[in-house]
Every structure is written in C-alpha cells, then in structure tokens.
Amino acid sequence: MTVTAVVGTQWGDEAKGKVVDLLSQHADIVARFNGGDNAGHTVINQFGTFKLRLTPNGFYNPQTTCIIGPGVVLNLKTLIDEIEDIQQSGIELVNRLWVSPRCNVIMPWHPMLETIYEEAKGSARTGTTKRGIGPVYADKVSYNGIRLYDLADEQILAEKIRVQLAIKNPVFKSFGLEPLNLKAILEEKLDQYAHIREVVRESFGLLHEALSNRDAILLEGAQGALLDNNWGTYPFCTASITIAGGAAAGLGIPPHSISRVIGVAKAYTTRVGAGPMPTELTDETGGTLQREGHEYGTVTNRPRRCGWFDAQLVRFSTQLNGVTELALTKLDVLDTLPTVKICVGYQRGDTADQIWHYWEGDATWLGENQPVYIELDGWQQPTSWVRDFAQLPPNAQEYVRKIEKLVGVPVKFVSVGPARKETIIL
Numbered sequence: 001m002t003v004t005a006v007v008g009t010q011w012g013d014e015a016k017g018k019v020v021d022l023l024s025q026h027a028d029i030v031a032r033f034n035g036g037d038n039a040g041h042t043v044i045n046q047f048g049t050f051k052l053r054l055t056p057n058g059f060y061n062p063q064t065t066c067i068i069g070p071g072v073v074l075n076l077k078t079l080i081d082e083i084e085d086i087q088q089s090g091i092e093l094v095n096r097l098w099v100s101p102r103c104n105v106i107m108p109w110h111p112m113l114e115t116i117y118e119e120a121k122g123s124a125r126t127g128t129t130k131r132g133i134g135p136v137y138a139d140k141v142s143y144n145g146i147r148l149y150d151l152a153d154e155q156i157l158a159e160k161i162r163v164q165l166a167i168k169n170p171v172f173k174s175f176g177l178e179p180l181n182l183k184a185i186l187e188e189k190l191d192q193y194a195h196i197r198e199v200v201r202e203s204f205g206l207l208h209e210a211l212s213n214r215d216a217i218l219l220e221g222a223q224g225a226l227l228d229n230n231w232g233t234y235p236f237c238t239a240s241i242t243i244a245g246g247a248a249a250g251l252g253i254p255p256h257s258i259s260r261v262i263g264v265a266k267a268y269t270t271r272v273g274a275g276p277m278p279t280e281l282t283d284e285t286g287g288t289l290q291r292e293g294h295e296y297g298t299v300t301n302r303p304r305r306c307g308w309f310d311a312q313l314v315r316f317s318t319q320l321n322g323v324t325e326l327a328l329t330k331l332d333v334l335d336t337l338p339t340v341k342i343c344v345g346y347q348r349g350d351t352a353d354q355i356w357h358y359w360e361g362d363a364t365w366l367g368e369n370q371p372v373y374i375e376l377d378g379w380q381q382p383t384s385w386v387r388d389f390a391q392l393p394p395n396a397q398e399y400v401r402k403i404e405k406l407v408g409v410p411v412k413f414v415s416v417g418p419a420r421k422e423t424i425i426l
C-alpha cells in the first residue's frame with residue numbers, strides 16, 4: 001500500500017476535506033501534520049455534514065486510526081468540542097484518535113498577541129483567522145511553547161505559565177489590555193487536559209509499524225502551498241509548513257515513504273484574508289463565482305475573494321509539493337459562464353514582452369504583476385450530475401485538459417459538487 005499526501009495547491013479551501021473523505025474509505029490511518037483550528041475542512045457524506053478543524057477525516061471507517069502529529073498546534077476547546085460532536089453523531093472516535101503529546105497548545109495569550117500585531121500593522125495586516133496560530137508557532141520555535149507533555153504535570157505547567165505571563169503581561173498592560181491570571185489559566189488547562197487525556201499518546205511507533213506493514217496511510221494537509229510559511233505570499237501566509245515536504249517532519253516519517261501526492265486545486269482561485277491575488281475579479285464574474293461557489297470562509301465566515309484559475313501558481317505548487325496527480329474541484333461553479341480564462345504567467349509594466357513566474361519575487365512584487373490570460377469558451381450546461389469524464393460537455397473537457405497541460409500533472413479527480421458521490425474519477 002502507499003502513503004498518500006493530500007495537499008492544497010492554492011490559498012486553502014480547495015476542498016481537501018472532500019478529497020480526503022473520498023480516499024479515507026480505504027485508509028488504515030489518516031493523519032494531520034500541520035496547522036491548527038485555522039483549518040476548516042467540509043465533509044458531506046452518509047453520516048451528515050462536518051466542518052472539521054482538527055480531527056483527521058478518517059473516523060467514518062471503524063477500522064481507521066486518526067492521528068494528530070507534533071506539527072499541529074492545538075486549541076483544546078476546539079478539539080474537545082469536535083470529539084464530542086463526532087461521538088454524539090454515533091461514531092466512536094476516542095479509542096481510535098492519537099494526539100501526540102509533542103503538540104504545542106494554543107494558550108490564551110496567543111490570540112491576544114495576534115490582535116496586537118494585526119492592529120499595529122493596520123491596513124498591512126495579514127487578515128488571520130484570529131486563532132493565535134502565528135504566535136503559538138513563534139513561541140514553539142523560540143522554545144517558549146507549552147506542549148501537551150507539560151499539561152500532564154501541574155507543577156511544570158504552573159511554572160511555564162508563570163514564566164510566560166512574566167513576559168507577556170507587561171506587553172498586554174502597555175497596550176491597555178487586562179493582564180492574564182495564572183491560577184485561572186492553570187485551572188482551565190488542567191480541566192481541558194483531563195477531558196482529552198485518553199487520546200494523548202505518541203503515534204510514532206504506530207506509524208512506523210504501519211509503514212513496515214505497508215498499510216494505507218493518508219496524510220491530510222491543512223491550508224495550501226501559497227500560505228506556506230517559506231514559499232507562500234509572506235507575510236500574507238500562515239505559520240506552518242503546508243506542503244508535502246512538511247508532512248514527513250510534522251509526523252516523524254521518512255520523506256521517501258510518501259509515494260503519492262494529490263494536489264487539490266479549485267477550478268478557479270479563492271483567497272480569504274489579505275495579500276496579492278493576481279487573478280482576483282472584483283466584477284460581476286467574481287460575484288458569480290462567489291455566489292455559485294458559496295465562497296464564505298468555513299472558520300471565519302468572511303467572504304472569499306474569487307478569480308480565474310491561475311495555472312502559473314498551481315504549476316509552481318505542484319513542483320514544490322512533488323504532486324503526482326491533481327484533484328480539480330468545484331468545476332460545476334463555472335457552469336453558467338459564457339467564457340472562462342486561465343492565467344498562464346505574469347507581465348510587468350516595464351518588460352511587457354517577458355513572462356514572469358510566481359517564484360521570481362515577493363508578495364509586493366506579485367501584487368504589481370498583471371496576469372496573462374488565455375480564454376476558452378464556456379460550456380453553459382450543468383455538470384453536477386456527471387460521473388464519467390466523457391459525459392462532460394466538450395468545452396468542460398477541454399478546460400480540464402488545458403489545465404492539465406499548463407500545470408504539467410495529470411488530473412485524476414474532477415469534483416462537480418460537494419457530496420462524496422459528485423466526483424469523476426479518471
């Protein structure tokens with residue numbers, strides 16, 4: 001069997017949740033390796049509709065083990081609520097969920113620090129999900145993090161909170177915010193830990209046994225390549241490593257064990273939050289994409305910015321991730337459009353005859369670039385009923401084939417609706 005990573009190739013919300021749901025039916029293990037409850041993965045199947053924030057999407061199959069690896073940061077309230085919701089829907093999860101004690105925990109000061117940063121930046125703010133993701137990863141890499149390991153020991157935890165409050169409370173005071181109280185935080189975290197103690201167990205041994213048994217392991221990426229902390233549109237990005245290369249580090253498995261990388265790409269482009277987006281449409285067509293695609297953030301409910309498919313970006317993402325196959329999602333959202341455009345590269349004012357690539361500059365540079373488009377005829381027919389590629393309208397087939405050619409990776413899945421069954425497998 002194989003280790004398959006499912007990763008976003010754009011700015012998140014590519015419908016990774018749906019693609020993982022499709023594949024998880026045959027998985028022995030599904031594991032999350034990055035991010036936190038900034039993620040919102042929508043799953044619609046026979047058990048109902050779920051918007052998963054932290055739990056890996058493998059719990060529908062009673063044989064599947066779900067793992068949250070050390071690369072993930074935990075909002076404990078989100079985790080507790082999510083486990084409860086899943087258990088209440090009649091699915092046994094507690095015995096099958098393994099959460100690494102190495103995971104860093106989001107503490108009350110992290111969202112507060114994030115608010116200070118965002119407000120100080122004013123119009124240059126990132127437009128985060130306000131979950132404290134940047135500050136918790138910052139504390140992690142500067143050895144100031146608090147991990148689940150620490151929550152298992154009251155004395156260690158109290159001392160670590162004391163040190164952090166000695167640093168953070170003066171900052172809060174200087175910004176006119178109420179200082180945090182050690183006792184209240186200690187009690188809250190000990191109580192939350194008591195709720196999840198059963199699922200805190202290191203999965204390293206389990207994963208390596210599964211690798212040697214050649215079990216089917218599915219790695220569920222959060223966010224997307226263009227939000228990656230190294231390669232995204234920094235500082236309009238997230239704090240974690242969102243690409244397939246990060247999956248090995250975030251879970252403790254060898255890079256060469258990942259043999260299949262499925263890059264999930266929406267058939268157009270969306271982005272929540274600030275930062276450059278060369279193909280953004282602020283006209284009626286952008287409105288159509290937003291309306292037809294119900295493009296509102298799963299976590300924050302903010303309207304997502306919408307625009308044409310950017311083959312330049314997705315080609316870059318597939319190279320970055322080593323994508324072996326593409327899952328092209330939400331094709332049906334384009335059904336009513338008379339023409340469709342694809343961006344093939346960028347032009348800059350001073351060098352109008354040269355085509356530029358995403359990786360040649362930073363976010364400011366990208367924001368100054370003009371997209372170069374090719375235009376195709378639309379199909380203006382519904383596609384959600386289609387289950388076989390040959391049944392798609394010829395212009396829709398051509399659109400998919402054109403994307404495949406421009407990106408340089410075969411399309412293996414075309415999604416034509418939110419439900420599991422609304423999928424064409426090539």
Ligand code: GDP
Nearest residue numbers: 013014015016017040041042330415416417418
């Ligand atoms: P994720 O974060 O990558 O898992 O994506 P989200 O769940 O945040 O956003 C994807 C949204 O599109 C969800 O509301 C899905 O139910 C919906 N969706 C997924 N696939 C399709 C599709 O092929 N067509 C349409 N119309 N909606 C889809």
Ligand code: IMO
Nearest residue numbers: 012013038039040128129222223237238272273
């Ligand atoms: P999924 O897994 C879309 C975006 C935020 C913001 C930037 C930084 O559902 O695809 P953060 O809170 O991470 O510090 O915010 O990243 N962002 C996402 N956008 N989908 C996501 O996750 C996202 N997670 C973070 O909107 O622009």
Ligand code: MG
Nearest residue numbers: 013040041298
């Ligand atoms: Mg999402």
